Amino acid sequence: MAASLGCFGCHGPDGNGGTRNPGSEEGTVPALTGQTQMMFVKTADDLREYVLDGAPRRKREDPDYRARMETAAIRMPAFRGHLSAAELEDLVTYLRAVSGQVLPEEALAARGAELAAELGCFACHGPLGAGGMPNPGSLKGYVPGFWGADFDDLVRSDDELRQWIAEGEIRRITEHRISAFFFRRQVIKMATYGRFVAPDDVHALAAYVRWIRAGAWRPLAR
Ligand code: HEC
Ligand code: HEC
Incomplete structure (x- = not known):
């Protein structure tokens, strides 16, 4: 809008x-x-x-x-x-x-929010991870968000969540014939942060993504 x-x-x-x-x-x-x-x-x-x-x-x-x-x-x-x-x-x-003011209270997730702003996660994943930015060649045609059904398809455990952030991919997708086809073909790929941020920071980012996924921000956005 x-x-x-x-x-x-x-x-x-x-x-x-x-x-x-x-x-x-x-x-x-x-x-x-x-x-x-x-x-x-x-x-x-x-x-x-x-x-x-x-x-x-x-x-x-x-x-x-x-x-x-x-x-x-x-x-x-x-x-x-x-x-x-x-x-x-x-x-x-x-x-x-x-606005950058809708923030988690929990310390680990709050640290993750700081890192996410610094690293620019929302440039690809949309405002507060709303998703929907165009991604030609991908299965759905857009970059997935941190909420909604797409997230549950792509992230089945905390391990997978941390792997996405650290490695930019998960084996369940890259080793599956059909999803691997779309994974390779999509123009925009998930960034790989594992080489640039400490493991603790990957945990913090994951905690923040979980906080967004849980929808705890919704009342704060009113
Ligand atoms: C013609 C140019 C123009 C357009 C179009 C425009 N704005 Fe603004 N907007 C301004 C200016 C100039 C200010 C600064 C006003 C002030 O100093 O109080 C401003 C201030 C604001 C502010 C408060 C300051 C801030 O950045 O947080 C908000 C919120 C805002 N606009 C939202 C919107 C939204 C939402 C739209 C679209 C529906 C919009 N604006 C369209 C020129 C524009
Ligand atoms: C260059 C664009 C880009 C940036 C920047 C980016 N991502 Fe991604 N991300 C993607 C794309 C594209 C996918 C989908 C990958 C796929 O399906 O193969 C993705 C997937 C994910 C997923 C898997 C689940 C889902 O539904 O979103 C998570 C979690 C994720 N990114 C977190 C992050 C975090 C946290 C950051 C910032 C530290 C970040 N991303 C920065 C493009 C990006």
């Missing part, structure tokens, strides 16, 4: 910011990712108001804020009337998911 509504035209590829905005305080349109949101919004309601009205009400009523917005070349538009209530909620969940 963010793509089809044109959000990335201003907020940069995948919402990572960087579009020049002369006359604005930051000099660029802010990112939607990497904890930048923290500097602009406090609650999910602020996000709803940014999308519907161009900014939260408390900001729009502040003359200083309005004056600052007027000096900038690019302004956040109001999308009210361009999306349904249900679509707004999907968009807010997406914004929360990419």
Whole structure:
């Protein structure tokens, strides 16, 4: 939805910011990712108001804020009337998911979240491992996510989970005639991190993937 509504035209590829905005305080349109949101919004309601009205009400009523917005070349538009209530909620969940603020409390999984952000797992696996990024030549046509039925097909045990992360493949797939065909043919392959991160870090990443898989983040994204 963010793509089809044109959000990335201003907020940069995948919402990572960087579009020049002369006359604005930051000099660029802010990112939607990497904890930048923290500097602009406090609650999910602020996000709803940014999308519907161009900014939260408390900001729009502040003359200083309005004056600052007027000096900038690019302004956040109001999308009210361009999306349904249900679509707004999907968009807010997406914004929360990419905000870098939806994090596990458990220490090992939290360390995994830090590593996943550093290593860029979500660039291929989608926001919070939603999956769905295109992958020509693969069995399903897209990169699998960390939730949903695809995950259960590809990961049957913690050993397999750690093997995926460390080695980028598991034997159950590479030794099976049909799945091996698609495994080799897919354009984007799972990265192999075993040579670059310590075994403890592989455990931490696995704990984080499990936390996402369990859906514990869902209430935090509301
Ligand atoms: C025409 C350019 C433009 C488009 C299109 C646009 N934005 Fe923005 N957006 C901005 C600017 C400029 C700001 C900074 C406003 C401020 O400083 O308060 C902003 C601020 C935001 C913020 C708060 C700051 C941040 O980065 O977290 C959110 C959230 C946001 N926009 C979401 C969206 C979403 C979602 C869409 C698509 C539905 C969208 N924007 C489309 C220009 C745009
Ligand atoms: C270059 C893109 C890319 C990056 C970066 C990447 N992956 Fe993957 N990953 C894939 C692809 C493609 C598959 C599917 C492989 C297959 O089916 O053969 C996959 C499969 C997986 C699986 C198997 C199950 C599933 O449904 O997702 C796990 C778990 C996984 N990756 C975790 C991670 C973690 C954790 C990171 C970051 C440390 C990461 N990946 C980074 C592309 C990537």
